[in-house]
Amino acid sequence: MKMTFRWYGDDDKVTLDNIRQIPGMVGVVSAIYDIPVGEIWSMEKILELKNKIELKGLTFEVVESVPVHEDIKLGLPTREKYIENYCENIKNLGKAGIKVVCYNFMPVFDWTRSILAYELPDGSNSLAYEKNKVEKMDPRSGELSLPGWDTSYGEGGLGGVLDQYKEMTTEKLWENLTYFLHKIIPIAEKAGVKMAIHPDDPPWSIFGLPRIIVNEASLERVLNIIDSPSNGLTLCSGSLGVACTNNLPQIIRKYGEKIHFAHIRNVNNYEEGSFSEVAHLSSCGSLDIVEILKAYYEVGFDGYLRPDHGRMIWNETGRPGYGLYDRALGATYMNGIWETLIKLGKGDIKND
Numbered sequence: 001m002k003m004t005f006r007w008y009g010d011d012d013k014v015t016l017d018n019i020r021q022i023p024g025m026v027g028v029v030s031a032i033y034d035i036p037v038g039e040i041w042s043m044e045k046i047l048e049l050k051n052k053i054e055l056k057g058l059t060f061e062v063v064e065s066v067p068v069h070e071d072i073k074l075g076l077p078t079r080e081k082y083i084e085n086y087c088e089n090i091k092n093l094g095k096a097g098i099k100v101v102c103y104n105f106m107p108v109f110d111w112t113r114s115i116l117a118y119e120l121p122d123g124s125n126s127l128a129y130e131k132n133k134v135e136k137m138d139p140r141s142g143e144l145s146l147p148g149w150d151t152s153y154g155e156g157g158l159g160g161v162l163d164q165y166k167e168m169t170t171e172k173l174w175e176n177l178t179y180f181l182h183k184i185i186p187i188a189e190k191a192g193v194k195m196a197i198h199p200d201d202p203p204w205s206i207f208g209l210p211r212i213i214v215n216e217a218s219l220e221r222v223l224n225i226i227d228s229p230s231n232g233l234t235l236c237s238g239s240l241g242v243a244c245t246n247n248l249p250q251i252i253r254k255y256g257e258k259i260h261f262a263h264i265r266n267v268n269n270y271e272e273g274s275f276s277e278v279a280h281l282s283s284c285g286s287l288d289i290v291e292i293l294k295a296y297y298e299v300g301f302d303g304y305l306r307p308d309h310g311r312m313i314w315n316e317t318g319r320p321g322y323g324l325y326d327r328a329l330g331a332t333y334m335n336g337i338w339e340t341l342i343k344l345g346k347g348d349i350k351n352d
Helices: 016-020 043-054 070-074 079-095 131-136 157-164 170-191 216-225 237-241 248-258 289-298 325-346
Strands: 002-006 027-030 059-064 100-103 115-119 125-129 194-197 231-236 259-264 266-269 275-278 304-307
Touching (some): 002 325, 027 304, 070 157, 194 259, 216 231, 248 289
Parallel strands (some): 027 059, 059 100, 100 194, 231 259
């Protein structure tokens, strides 16, 4: 297992020097953030980022993410241009030594929450999703805007792209993903890049938009679209874990060899459809992080893992979900579990 940490570039309050001081941290997960969605990332930009990270003694082998243009998801004739550009990005990233590209196929909105600073009992705050609030929101009003969302909607703005999705069905979205994968996966194979689709977050329809990467059956379906070592998964415990029907250890054991990238975060599930993010410690939430990591260990997982969204603690301010302290605590907690699993497996720990 290779422990990594997401970094948002020079504008991130969390620095590379902060990251490299976390015990057991080997790599950084990042992307090019100043190029519009659908455009080509130049080799110069990619190598500049890679060199900056490697000068600090960290690896840069995972990109999260190369966003998929809405025209591709919508299946518009203009998707051909954007798919060509996407393929060029895969080629360039492969030349630069990138091994994994994380991406998602969520229409319009990326991860969605109703509050960015939900106060937890210990006084820390975290991201949360309150079902009743989200159901009452009008996405056209602009009352909800979250970090990481693409706002380059083009002509007609957000209202225009939402209108384009009025006739979109779940099956049509699957057709568009299938078309996309048949175009990019052969390119990724040649480039030595593993594509890793991220589950929808949360894994159910929001604002009337279909979402398709939501459970074990949909993971099976996406992997069956094209049989290739380059067609794989980003397994996010927090995204899938808010649906109580998703058995994460079972999913990991079933698809272990197809999981190229692992996100670990804990969530506290309330009434169906509402949740808050919490500390990584198993007892803090609804997910058993030890059992999840045990499943990864049992399948021989040697891919990339990162602590996902953390709380804001100790008066830290910054990008919601992506502060330093709680994610560093999460990484250390997971490294401790992993070391214990290794030593138990080798018989180095004896029970008296």
